[in-house]
Amino acid sequence: MNCEEYREAITADPSYDGGAAHLSDCAACQAYRREILAFDKTIAGALTIEVPPLKMPALPEIETHKVVTLKPRSRIVSTWLAVAATVTIAAVVGFRMLATDIVYESLEDEILAHLDHEPAALVVSDKPVSDRRLNRVVPASIATVGHGAGLITYAQTCVINGKDIPHLVIQGERGPVTVLLMPDEKIDAAADLKGEHTRGVLLPVGEGSIAIIGNREESIAPITSSILKSVAWET
């Protein structure tokens, strides 16, 4: 490592602890490091603005008994009783009402809103989900997902329009790309999906549809192509 490389690294990240061998032999870089650390203290001081007292907004009442899917596991209720309660409630009020009180104007709106509900899914990662998890979220009875789909780093069963659907995240060129497989959500025509920082497509596929959404800089077309080649409904 030379002076230029070291200074570039520590300017980008003052906590950088590489280049120890270079640093120990270079007085100029030692001085530069001290300067950067002092500079960052000034930045931190400037950023630490005064915070006004917390004013909690009027929070709407949430019907907690409807949030059955996320009850703590430690509850002293037998599994069968819990399942029975879930099925009963679901039959009465419908899965759509279970998930949220919000009624969306369109499937597109619900899909975009769904991305906000699971921000933890949208992370850059090089760690694929296990085959076991993928098979559990996308059972053969729903669809098969081939290896050409891309690097799948997240798989979760979610509810869209009252139906359980597989929610996958694939790593794109510019970040994570959300893929929602909706085998029972038949639509007449493709639609564009446009969020604040996202864009994508909702495509009719057989008797269902697939939504593919990435950040605005992502090139969706190649991902769409590989998804369409890799996913097959089991119908």
Add this chain to the structure above:
Amino acid sequence: MSSTTDAAARRTRFDDLVGGYYADMFRYAAWLSRDRAVAEDVVQESLLRAWKSLDSLRDDAAAKHWLLTIVRRENARYFERKRLETVDIDNLTGAQSALLAEEPDHQAEHMREAIFELEDDYREPLVLQVLMGYSTNEIAELMGLRQGAVLTRLHRARHKLKESMDK
């Protein structure tokens, strides 16, 4: 457990989470929007959204990242609605000026002005790194960028600040 108790427990959980991260939420919103009044609006909307979707947060240890992600999206929504233009530092509103003139410390004020003038793409990762203690990897995750892009932006941000401070 009755639904009343469930509701109370849910509210307690929410208050605990928000109490721990409210200052981070406000400062992040303030530096994203560069406007204290806008930041207050964004945080209010973020709190509402967080309250409604609290049950999607499965691990409270991830609450800070979750809340800041909501603030980031609410800020984007706010500006999409308002379609605000680039801020001219010589023609600021009272709320914008209030962000800069916090204390009679010339160096801090000069630095705050320099940060204020940074482009959004440079200012945001800097705030996340210096103020929120995020690693470059975590910033990349939140902003949907490659880590290399984050490092480049942070490097340029500090260079621009140094140039401004040396003027």
